[in-house]
Amino acid sequence: MTTQPAAGASRLKEQGMSVTLPTQEKIVFSQVDKLFASPSKTGDQVRALVGLDLTVHKSEIVSIVGPTGCGKSTALNMVAGFDAPTNGSLRLDGKAIVKPGPDRAVVFQQAALFPWMNVLENITFGIKSRGVAKEQYMASAEKLIRAVGLNGFEKHFPYQISGGMQQRVQIARALISNPEVLLMDEPFGALDYQTRILMQQLLLELWREFKPTILFITHDVTEAIYISDRVIVMGARPGRVKLEVAVEEPKPRSLDFLTSELFTGLEHQILETVQHEATASHAAH
Ligand SMILES: Nc1ncnc2c1ncn2[C@@H]1O[C@H](COP(=O)(O)OP(=O)(O)OP(=O)(O)O)[C@@H](O)[C@H]1O
Numbered sequence: 105m106t107t108q109p110a111a112g113a114s115r116l117k118e119q120g121m122s123v124t125l126p127t128q129e130k131i132v133f134s135q136v137d138k139l140f141a142s143p144s145k146t147g148d149q150v151r152a153l154v155g156l157d158l159t160v161h162k163s164e165i166v167s168i169v170g171p172t173g174c175g176k177s178t179a180l181n182m183v184a185g186f187d188a189p190t191n192g193s194l195r196l197d198g199k200a201i202v203k204p205g206p207d208r209a210v211v212f213q214q215a216a217l218f219p220w221m222n223v224l225e226n227i228t229f230g231i232k233s234r235g236v237a238k239e240q241y242m243a244s245a246e247k248l249i250r251a252v253g254l255n256g257f258e259k260h261f262p263y264q265i266s267g268g269m270q271q272r273v274q275i276a277r278a279l280i281s282n283p284e285v286l287l288m289d290e291p292f293g294a295l296d297y298q299t300r301i302l303m304q305q306l307l308l309e310l311w312r313e314f315k316p317t318i319l320f321i322t323h324d325v326t327e328a329i330y331i332s333d334r335v336i337v338m339g340a341r342p343g344r345v346k347l348e349v350a351v352e353e354p355k356p357r358s359l360d361f362l363t364s365e366l367f368t369g370l371e372h373q374i375l376e377t378v379q380h381e382a383t384a385s386h387a388a389h
Pocket residue numbers: 140141142143150151152170171172173174175176177178179341
């Protein structure tokens with residue numbers, strides 16, 4: 105495993121700007137294995153993750169890329185508390201994760217909104233059912249609806265809005281309980297290119313305001329570099345970390361960053377490892 109030197113950080117220091125690197129450990133995977141029973145009843149086990157070591161710091165955005173089936177969703181689901189490691193430890197703020205909690209919110213590729221509820225009702229359903237008073241959550245809902253650009257659409261039903269807008273609803277719904285951790289599994293994977301870029305910029309703006317810790321899974325290397333403080337490349341199954349690079353560019357980022365030397369250098373380095381792992385993955389199947 106190699107880590108890219110903090111080129112951007114030293115550049116900022118040269119310019120006399122201080123860089124505060126995140127230090128508080130938020131999510132820590134230590135030697136995590138995850139084995140699944142094979143559905144084919146042959147007695148074989150699926151080794152989804154083997155010896156995964158990964159630390160995500162408070163308010164950091166970390167993306168995971170890697171070939172299909174390498175265990176990205178498995179890792180994210182364990183942080184969400186949907187599943188537990190077979191061996192090793194997985195901790196949030198130093199405590200073992202045992203179940204889902206309001207401190208973590210998950211955003212999936214498909215919006216999965218309630219079709220019979222309008223935008224506002226979808227956003228407030230979870231917080232309402234937790235018994236929070238209406239006066240309290242309505243102020244947050246209105247603020248978030250403005251932040252994700254859905255003002256004027258509060259009364260629309262999911263079928264009356266676009267896929268991008270549905271993902272905005274899902275993000276607002278995730279953020280309304282002010283979670284410390286946002287877990288995003290290919291959240292923009294089903295969106296067209298233009299909408300994706302808008303959503304990436306929106307995510308960085310929301311990050312600036314709420315400073316959540318974000319674990320983000322994507323197949324899109326450009327997206328991973330653009331939004332992240334660190335990009336993790338996982339290897340072909342059984343999954344473990346193959347490469348880790350720091351993206352030392354202040355956030356939010358302008359579109360110019362996409363054509364900068366720093367960006368293209370990181371992209372090249374990451375793509376090389378991704379290609380290598382994808383080839384290994386195909387050879388194994
Ligand atoms: N509940 C389960 N039971 C059995 N095997 C599972 C289960 N969940 C995942 N797996 C297996 O674990 C491996 C990792 O799956 P996972 O969904 O984490 O991959 P991924 O990296 O998210 O892939 P993709 O990029 O396609 O989403 C796969 O071989 C998958 O078949």
